[in-house]
Amino acid sequence: MKHPIRNAMLALLFAIPLNAAAEKNNGKPLEEVLVILASDSLQTQGMAMVLSNTMAQKGARVSVLLCDKAGDLALRNYESEALAPKNLTPGQMLRGLMKAGGTVSVCALYLPNSDHSKDDLLDGVGVATPPDMADQMLNRKIRTFTF
Numbered sequence: 601m602k603h604p605i606r607n608a609m610l611a612l613l614f615a616i617p618l619n620a621a622a623e624k625n626n627g628k629p630l631e632e633v634l635v636i637l638a639s640d641s642l643q644t645q646g647m648a649m650v651l652s653n654t655m656a657q658k659g660a661r662v663s664v665l666l667c668d669k670a671g672d673l674a675l676r677n678y679e680s681e682a683l684a685p686k687n688l689t690p691g692q693m694l695r696g697l698m699k700a701g702g703t704v705s706v707c708a709l710y711l712p713n714s715d716h717s718k719d720d721l722l723d724g725v726g727v728a729t730p731p732d733m734a735d736q737m738l739n740r741k742i743r744t745f746t747f
Contacts, residue, residue, distance in 0.1 A: 630659055633743045634737065634742050635665070636745070636746045639670060642683065647747070648664075651745070656697060656701065661702075663705070663736065664694070664697065666710070673691045677720070679691075704725045705727060705728035707733075
């Protein structure tokens, strides 16, 4: 005699790993990361962008929160010295990350405490809200890195 309920439950159990496999990248789980950058140090900003881009290249979904002077990286008129060895600025690396699908926001305090407005930001850069950022930071599935 066949067991339709047992068969349905087994089918459900086998479907779960298939859904998990859909979120894999080259056999590895797709990771979500949040990079919080507040440093005004050119090399620290550069390294944060190098690592963010590298994580994105490895399949991670990367979100960047820019605070304090690091928020300047998201400005349309941002300029800084280029860094060796690739002769790129942190702002250029940030734009590359955005083109690769990374999301970028300035922190909620950046614009009200600067001479800049939302119109001064690069297209696609958002303004983070504390509740949304807190949700990401508290989500155990999202790794958080600070620079």
